[in-house]
Amino acid sequence: MDTRFTRGKSPILERSLTRPKTEVSLSAFALLFSEIVQYCQNRVYSVSELQNKLSELGQQVGVRILDVLVMREKNGKRETKVINMLLFIKVNVWKALFGKEADKLEQANDDDKTYYIIEKEPLINAYISVPKENSTLNCASFTAGIVEAILSYSGFPAKVTAHWHKGTTLMIKFDESVITRDKALDGR
Amino acid sequence: MSRQANRGTESKKMYWYLPFISPSASLHLMNSELFTLTYGALVTQLCKDYENDEDVNKQLDKMGYNIGVRLIEDFLARSNVGRCHDFRETADVIAKVAFKMYLGITPSVTNWSPAGDEFSLILENNPLVDFVELPDNHSGLIYSNLLCGVLRGALEMVQMAIDVKFIQDILKGDNVTEIRLKFIKRIEENLPAGEE
Numbered sequence: 001m002d003t004r005f006t007r008g009k010s011p012i013l014e015r016s017l018t019r020p021k022t023e024v025s026l027s028a029f030a031l032l033f034s035e036i037v038q039y040c041q042n043r044v045y046s047v048s049e050l051q052n053k054l055s056e057l058g059q060q061v062g063v064r065i066l067d068v069l070v071m072r073e074k075n076g077k078r079e080t081k082v083i084n085m086l087l088f089i090k091v092n093v094w095k096a097l098f099g100k101e102a103d104k105l106e107q108a109n110d111d112d113k114t115y116y117i118i119e120k121e122p123l124i125n126a127y128i129s130v131p132k133e134n135s136t137l138n139c140a141s142f143t144a145g146i147v148e149a150i151l152s153y154s155g156f157p158a159k160v161t162a163h164w165h166k167g168t169t170l171m172i173k174f175d176e177s178v179i180t181r182d183k184a185l186d187g188r
Numbered sequence: 189m190s191r192q193a194n195r196g197t198e199s200k201k202m203y204w205y206l207p208f209i210s211p212s213a214s215l216h217l218m219n220s221e222l223f224t225l226t227y228g229a230l231v232t233q234l235c236k237d238y239e240n241d242e243d244v245n246k247q248l249d250k251m252g253y254n255i256g257v258r259l260i261e262d263f264l265a266r267s268n269v270g271r272c273h274d275f276r277e278t279a280d281v282i283a284k285v286a287f288k289m290y291l292g293i294t295p296s297v298t299n300w301s302p303a304g305d306e307f308s309l310i311l312e313n314n315p316l317v318d319f320v321e322l323p324d325n326h327s328g329l330i331y332s333n334l335l336c337g338v339l340r341g342a343l344e345m346v347q348m349a350i351d352v353k354f355i356q357d358i359l360k361g362d363n364v365t366e367i368r369l370k371f372i373k374r375i376e377e378n379l380p381a382g383e384e
Contacts (some may be wrong), residue, residue, distance in 0.1 A: 022219075022220040022292050022293075022313070022315055022318075023217040023218060023219060023220055023292050024217070024218060024220045024223045024290065024291050024292050024315055025216050025217060025218075025289055025290045025291075025292075026216045026217065026218050027206045027216065027259070027262050027290065028223060028259075028290040028291060029218060029222065029223050029226070030205075030206055031206070031255045031258060031259055031262075032223065032226060032227060032230070032255065032334075033226065034255075035230075035251045035254055035255055036226070036229075036230050038254075039230075039247075039251065043237070056233075057226075057229040057230070057233055058229070060225070060228065060229035060232055060233075061222070061225040061226060061228075061229050064225050064228070064319065065221065065225060068221075068319075096219065096221065097219070097221070097222045098218070098222070099218060099219060123218070127205040127206060128203070128205070129203045129205070142226075
């Protein structure tokens, strides 16, 4: 058993989980992201397809950052309550990815399954201007994908979409089962 | 696939800005993890979209080239670096200024050819490969090939045609990552790029 983990050619398992000090330039990220969006754009026919594609790519990121953050910032303990999970995203995930907390976290007035993460000036969109004829397009779909993967892989299946509202709003719609479970937990 | 439909999306290009230049450089830095993972998501997607590693390498190089062509303007505006007089100076600027500025690392410059037209960049910590382990069935994949395209594209914009390739890679079990740059020729100014 031991050898299985030490024999590997990759030092990845030996790496410390503490937050790395390395930083890259925002230009590097903006340029990379621009190429990614253009690549996706050339392979789809509609805005919604493009958003789905960006969301899929975001999910790849979300899946990977989740474990690292849970180990690093939560001592390996996962959240079980909806509200704590959302706070984990608003605070920990946002700080790790974007260097700051998300601006706002709100619950929809009329629907207990729906929550919003509101970001006035999301990093992802800061340097993009979307043409008028495509004005529904929101590249924050990428961020929506990150959030969706983090929620789903933590046991809170949800659909997350990006919208232009008070800046950029990520709309989180939880599965019915998540809310039912949360209420049951409350009752105890 | 209908060509018409392709055209349709083609015409709706987005416009991209780069972060504005301000006196405080720290405003333009971000944690490398989002960058690293975003790049990883791209490579993963390319591996799904293309049948073999060779094509993925080519696509990464192409995207890198597009980035390099735009990055050079950003670089010249921010860095106050003047014209390089020879390839040695170019090597220094790439390693000590450009890599530092964009990826936060300073590769060492070594293995000069006697003629002074070839050198290697040794990368100790390549931020693109944090968290990365290559599966066995992707032995042909040059994971960070984007960097080659970036270097090629950026230098082409300053009238230098170069050949760039990885000759060692930590991901493939080598001790270091080594990028080899070879000067091919100076591009004449009277032939602006894109004018073919």
